[in-house]
Amino acid sequence: MFGYVQPLQPELKVKEQQAYKGYYCGLCKAIKEKYTNTARFMLSYDCAVLMLLLGSMSEEVPEVVQERCAANPLKRKTVVRSEVGEYAAAINVMLGYGKVEDTYVDDKKFYARILMGVYKRVNSKASSEYEALADEFAMRMSNLRELERSKSDNIDAVSGEFAKLLAAVFSMAPFEFMDERAKKAMWHFGYNLGRWIYIADAVDDILEDETQGSYNVYLQREYSDIEAHRQNIIEEARFNLHYSLSEACKAYELLDIKRDKELLDNIMYLGLAKKTEDILKGDMNGSV
Amino acid sequence: MDPYKVLGVRRSDSDDHIKSAYRKLAKKYHPDKYRGHDLEDLANEKIKEINLAYDMVQGERGTGPNSTRGPSNTRGPGSSYTGSRTGSKASYARIRQMIQVGNLSQADAELDAMGNHDAEWHYLKGVVLQRKGWYDGARQHFTNARNMNPNNPEYASAWNNVNKNATSYAQTQYGNQTSGDGGCSVCNICAGLICADCCCDCMGGGGCC
Numbered sequence: 001m002f003g004y005v006q007p008l009q010p011e012l013k014v015k016e017q018q019a020y021k022g023y024y025c026g027l028c029k030a031i032k033e034k035y036t037n038t039a040r041f042m043l044s045y046d047c048a049v050l051m052l053l054l055g056s057m058s059e060e061v062p063e064v065v066q067e068r069c070a071a072n073p074l075k076r077k078t079v080v081r082s083e084v085g086e087y088a089a090a091i092n093v094m095l096g097y098g099k100v101e102d103t104y105v106d107d108k109k110f111y112a113r114i115l116m117g118v119y120k121r122v123n124s125k126a127s128s129e130y131e132a133l134a135d136e137f138a139m140r141m142s143n144l145r146e147l148e149r150s151k152s153d154n155i156d157a158v159s160g161e162f163a164k165l166l167a168a169v170f171s172m173a174p175f176e177f178m179d180e181r182a183k184k185a186m187w188h189f190g191y192n193l194g195r196w197i198y199i200a201d202a203v204d205d206i207l208e209d210e211t212q213g214s215y216n217v218y219l220q221r222e223y224s225d226i227e228a229h230r231q232n233i234i235e236e237a238r239f240n241l242h243y244s245l246s247e248a249c250k251a252y253e254l255l256d257i258k259r260d261k262e263l264l265d266n267i268m269y270l271g272l273a274k275k276t277e278d279i280l281k282g283d284m285n286g287s288v
Numbered sequence: 289m290d291p292y293k294v295l296g297v298r299r300s301d302s303d304d305h306i307k308s309a310y311r312k313l314a315k316k317y318h319p320d321k322y323r324g325h326d327l328e329d330l331a332n333e334k335i336k337e338i339n340l341a342y343d344m345v346q347g348e349r350g351t352g353p354n355s356t357r358g359p360s361n362t363r364g365p366g367s368s369y370t371g372s373r374t375g376s377k378a379s380y381a382r383i384r385q386m387i388q389v390g391n392l393s394q395a396d397a398e399l400d401a402m403g404n405h406d407a408e409w410h411y412l413k414g415v416v417l418q419r420k421g422w423y424d425g426a427r428q429h430f431t432n433a434r435n436m437n438p439n440n441p442e443y444a445s446a447w448n449n450v451n452k453n454a455t456s457y458a459q460t461q462y463g464n465q466t467s468g469d470g471g472c473s474v475c476n477i478c479a480g481l482i483c484a485d486c487c488c489d490c491m492g493g494g495g496c497c
Contacts, residue, residue, distance in 0.1 A: 156422030246457035
């Protein structure tokens with residue numbers, strides 16, 4: 001994914017900040033233990049949030065430990081260990097590989113081809129463990145590429161494919177606490193969060209994609225001046241981003257959150273809102 | 289079920305505190321917010337649970353149940369689609385029926401097969417797209433329906449709701465908690481700088497800024 005889903009740091013309490021970092025480190029360690037050290041370079045904030053959300057719904061209280069890390073060997077870090085870590089790690093690997101593959105297919109970047117080689121095996125390992133999900137991945141990615149190839153200007157259709165991919169990620173998590181009610185709410189949650197991520201990314205990249213001639217759903221209409229065009233689509237994008245978040249929150253409020261609720265509330269109501277504003281203002285361009 | 293846990297309160301909390309916690313929850317899961325929504329059944333279960341918890345707490349405390357209850361969900365699901373006011377065409381009535389039972393793809397296919405795109409068509413297309421998660425298209429079709437027939441309250445309300453749903457996120461979540469529109473925060477920064485400047489001057493330095 002793209003690292004858009006994060007808390008609003010200044011509003012976090014110290015203990016919430018600790019918990020957040022703990023999940024982030026916990027995911028990184030889970031990737032290392034289940035996959036390889038190199039796979040850790042794909043580590044994403046979004047998947048840390050996936051792990052946090054699943055961990056907060058789990059019956060099992062996550063274990064919090066202090067461990068050393070290769071990135072900073074002198075300091076012990078808070079690491080969260082949870083039954084959901086392995087799933088989040090697999091998703092991180094699959095989404096990370098998908099992103100690299102995308103960069104190669106879209107932009108024919110040579111480094112992306114190399115990374116594909118490096119990550120091929122870990123991706124196969126993750127895919128073989130979650131086969132149904134891997135099939136869903138393959139289908140959504142191929143639909144998405146088809147829409148991009150045909151230069152689709154339909155925001156709903158294009159973002160909908162990525163949305164359904166995330167809907168699958170959130171609703172197909174194989175845990176006991178994922179009963180029918182949870183699955184339904186998580187599907188709706190994942191769909192709308194995914195829709196938000198896709199549109200946020202499209203708005204954020206619009207100038208860059210224009211310069212590089214890459215596909216962007218917002219560049220498929222007639223326009224003469226790109227800056228003016230960007231201003232024109234902002235209101236429409238604002239509606240779509242806010243609507244998706246409003247729906248994601250409706251689903252979130254129906255989830256059975258057992259712990260770390262303040263941290264999750266921060267992400268849902270403050271972090272995502274702030275990110276939306278930054279992207280619409282154009283503050284983020286080029287930074288992600 | 290622990291009714292106190294459901295309401296997110298402690299046993300030692302006052303009656304007033306519990307009442308206000310209950311009201312907040314009742315508002316959060318209000319049936320109107322989820323009407324005709326995919327998650328309507330889950331929200332209804334939630335509101336039933338909250339109502340039951342509140343009744344239990346009140347029974348326990350002898351404050352008497354049902355006296356100050358907020359919303360209850362007596363209206364059935366999807367009731368907003370039943371009133372076919374413009375029902376001149378039998379096919380629209382049939383499509384509304386399909387939407388009501390959740391057969392969205394068939395409703396969509398029937399709509400696509402129709403040649404005449406009047407206000408009612410745009411409205412129904414909007415409803416189908418909204419349920420399908422295609423919010424951008426939904427808003428466009430609701431806008432068309434409203435423009436073609438501005439006096440129809442059903443179209444106007446659909447258009448209003450779809451816009452309100454988007455703005456509700458910005459207003460209730462972010463805007464109220466931090467200085468939302470940027471103008472304010474710029475003022476704060478300026479004020480901060482002026483203050484800092486004053487301080488520096490006071491200290492007689494001038495060296496620091």
